[in-house]
Amino acid sequence: MKKLLSALVICQAMVAGSAVAQDIKLGAAFPLSGPNAEAGQLFATGIDLAVEHINADKRLNGSFGVVYEDSQALPTQGVIAANKLINVERVPYILSAYTGVSKAVAPLGQRNQVVIVNGGGVGPDLAELGPYFWNVIPLANLEVATMVPFLVKDKGLKRVALVYIDDPLGDAAKKVLDKELKAAGAELVGAFSIPASAQQFSGIAARVRDTRPDAVYIASYGNQQVQLTKQLRDNGVSQPIASYSVFSMPSMLALPEAQGSFFTSQEVNRQSQDARTQRMVKDYTAKHGKEPNTYAINYYNATMLFADLVEALQKEGKAITGANLLEKRQATPSFQFVGSTVSFQDDGTVRAPVQVNEIANGTTKIVKPGK
Amino acid sequence: MLYLQLLVNGIQTGAMYALIAAGFSLIFGMTRVFHAAHGATFTIAGFVFYECYQVFELGLILSVLGSALAAGLFGMLLNRWVYVVIQRHEGSFFTVFAASFGAAIVVENLIAIFFGKGLMTVSTDWSRSVEMMPGLFVAPMSFVAVIVAIVCFAILHWLFTHTSLGVALRALGENPMLIDVFGLNQRELGKYAFLIGSVLVVPAAVLTATTTGLSASMGHHIMMISIAATIVGGVGSLRGAAMAGMLFGLAENLSLAFFEPQWSEAVTFVILFLFIIFRPGGFYGRAIVS
Numbered sequence: 001m002k003k004l005l006s007a008l009v010i011c012q013a014m015v016a017g018s019a020v021a022q023d024i025k026l027g028a029a030f031p032l033s034g035p036n037a038e039a040g041q042l043f044a045t046g047i048d049l050a051v052e053h054i055n056a057d058k059r060l061n062g063s064f065g066v067v068y069e070d071s072q073a074l075p076t077q078g079v080i081a082a083n084k085l086i087n088v089e090r091v092p093y094i095l096s097a098y099t100g101v102s103k104a105v106a107p108l109g110q111r112n113q114v115v116i117v118n119g120g121g122v123g124p125d126l127a128e129l130g131p132y133f134w135n136v137i138p139l140a141n142l143e144v145a146t147m148v149p150f151l152v153k154d155k156g157l158k159r160v161a162l163v164y165i166d167d168p169l170g171d172a173a174k175k176v177l178d179k180e181l182k183a184a185g186a187e188l189v190g191a192f193s194i195p196a197s198a199q200q201f202s203g204i205a206a207r208v209r210d211t212r213p214d215a216v217y218i219a220s221y222g223n224q225q226v227q228l229t230k231q232l233r234d235n236g237v238s239q240p241i242a243s244y245s246v247f248s249m250p251s252m253l254a255l256p257e258a259q260g261s262f263f264t265s266q267e268v269n270r271q272s273q274d275a276r277t278q279r280m281v282k283d284y285t286a287k288h289g290k291e292p293n294t295y296a297i298n299y300y301n302a303t304m305l306f307a308d309l310v311e312a313l314q315k316e317g318k319a320i321t322g323a324n325l326l327e328k329r330q331a332t333p334s335f336q337f338v339g340s341t342v343s344f345q346d347d348g349t350v351r352a353p354v355q356v357n358e359i360a361n362g363t364t365k366i367v368k369p370g371k
Numbered sequence: 372m373l374y375l376q377l378l379v380n381g382i383q384t385g386a387m388y389a390l391i392a393a394g395f396s397l398i399f400g401m402t403r404v405f406h407a408a409h410g411a412t413f414t415i416a417g418f419v420f421y422e423c424y425q426v427f428e429l430g431l432i433l434s435v436l437g438s439a440l441a442a443g444l445f446g447m448l449l450n451r452w453v454y455v456v457i458q459r460h461e462g463s464f465f466t467v468f469a470a471s472f473g474a475a476i477v478v479e480n481l482i483a484i485f486f487g488k489g490l491m492t493v494s495t496d497w498s499r500s501v502e503m504m505p506g507l508f509v510a511p512m513s514f515v516a517v518i519v520a521i522v523c524f525a526i527l528h529w530l531f532t533h534t535s536l537g538v539a540l541r542a543l544g545e546n547p548m549l550i551d552v553f554g555l556n557q558r559e560l561g562k563y564a565f566l567i568g569s570v571l572v573v574p575a576a577v578l579t580a581t582t583t584g585l586s587a588s589m590g591h592h593i594m595m596i597s598i599a600a601t602i603v604g605g606v607g608s609l610r611g612a613a614m615a616g617m618l619f620g621l622a623e624n625l626s627l628a629f630f631e632p633q634w635s636e637a638v639t640f641v642i643l644f645l646f647i648i649f650r651p652g653g654f655y656g657r658a659i660v661s
Binding site for chain 2 (some may be wrong): 255
């Protein structure tokens with residue numbers, strides 16, 4: 001037993017050693033287990049590639065790495081993860097995901113002057129979390145505002161039923177969808193909230209059918225959105241399904257029942273000729289056998305943004321602190337992101353054109369370009 | 372029509388919960404092992420079915436048999452190499468529980484490593500609903516689920532009333548000391564309890580694979596339902612666990628007609644609280660605190 005314990009202690013020391021060996025590091029509070037782990041894994045592919053590129057280019061004075069903590073996509077776990085990253089790992093910059101988690105960890109960033117960057121959550125109120133909270137993804141108000149005219153004007157679908165997760169993202173989606181549908185002369189005929197842990201949706205399908213909608217909008221994420229889509233189709237809901245950028249997850253694209261669904265996403269020009277885009281798309285495709293989706297690109301961008309800011313601070317001989325990172329970002333008019341050059345607005349968000357896509361043959365095609 | 376639809380859905384869900392709960396209750400009632408890895412058995416059964424049916428295309432029967440073999444083996448091996456070993460070293464109830472909980476987490480992580488962290492679904496026409504009458508959609512799989520549940524419970528009833536193994540297992544649950552007096556081996560009987568209890572998750576795992584899809588983390592929900600049904604049904608009562616499972620399935624679905632869907636899962640726990648307060652012994656069987 002003593003030998004076993006000793007071995008465990010040595011293993012622990014080795015793991016811890018690898019984490020502290022980095023001179024410069026950022027933190028990431030992602031779901032690494034549970035029903036949303038697929039998303040966390042996908043986000044990490046973007047970060048890991050960015051870290052590889054930054055270290056290969058020797059852009060920073062010192063080695064650069066990332067420390068991952070498991071948020072399980074739950075606010076409480078997210079706060080635990082962020083606390084560890086701030087107080088133990090002492091990172092000045094944390095990547096966050098999911099609306100509920102992001103809202104929970106934002107006050108920690110504000111209080112400790114640590115930058116929190118979201119590349120996956122889309123709740124509109126993520127734009128109101130203070131100067132230390134930044135978003136590198138367009139928020140749901142922009143996505144819904146793009147989807148509603150498409151459904152109502154282009155497709156003539158005026159009666160929309162909503163199935164939404166009972167969390168800040170779902171609540172925000174309901175509010176925005178209701179407002180946008182009314183503005184477009186259409187109607188929200190039913191709104192059904194579901195708990196985050198729900199897996200059985202045949203009853204929800206019956207309720208949705210009962211409203212006789214022209215289309216169904218899904219505001220959920222992770223495994224649940226896949227289960228929901230499959231069970232709606234299996235249980236007689238044949239109307240078009242619409243959603244937001246989370247429908248670009250690989251398991252959703254592969255689902256036979258999801259074929260023909262519409263979803264919005266930020267416009268990313270993967271064919272852009274700038275060196276950063278070309279390199280990211282080429283290396284990601286070589287490594288993973290497929291083009292990066294928007295989430296992998298967002299977190300690549302968020303990591304590169306950190307490197308850009310750190311590089312500038314090091315040139316000026318300034319310390320890498322959250323306050324200095326914020327000051328440097330505010331002083332920089334624009335940043336090169338994959339597929340576009342972006343500027344941050346005063347509320348810490350980036351605006352990007354939003355396009356409408358359709359899932360077809362396990363992949364996506366653009367049915368309405370962004371503007 | 373909405374009520375009828377929800378009733379049909381409730382019967383299908385209830386049949387699935389009843390089988391899972393009966394398996395857990397059987398193991399707990401007979402061996403007093405709080406088998407928290409019962410959800411992991413369910414997950415293994417589902418993924419083995421997926422591999423056999425979807426990947427190796429072995430057909431429905433062989434895939435179900437493969438799934439049953441994997442579930443039974445996992446339950447028996449976990450009992451033999453973890454629970455029995457701990458019990459032999461005078462491990463307390465909670466030590467066994469912690470080991471079981473740990474085993475569930477290990478299985479979840481191993482499945483995530485081998486199969487990925489996303490959701491996997493089995494494509495089959497059996498899960499696609501057919502409109503039986505205007506507004507009433509029923510999937511062929513629903514009929515299969517209910518029929519399989521009835522057959523399984525009929526077999527269990529026969530086993531426990533007409534075979535010496537069943538009588539011995541009942542005696543093990545009611546009075547383990549008596550087992551020793553009659554010269555029977557408690558651990559040997561426990562092995563059969565794990566085998567039967569574990570195999571009982573297979574129909575529900577197959578149904579889940581074809582209707583809701585599989586993920587590494589799906590065992591948690593199954594575990595919660597199993598525990599709640601065991602308490603509501605009465606510890607050690609298979610009939611009670613089955614009834615509680617059916618009650619949960621019906622309540623979860625019928626509540627949709629009256630409440631927002633977000634409360635449907637809470638209904639299960641409201642029922643649980645009511646039983647704990649007003650009828651701690653459950654439908655049948657003994658109270659947990661004696």
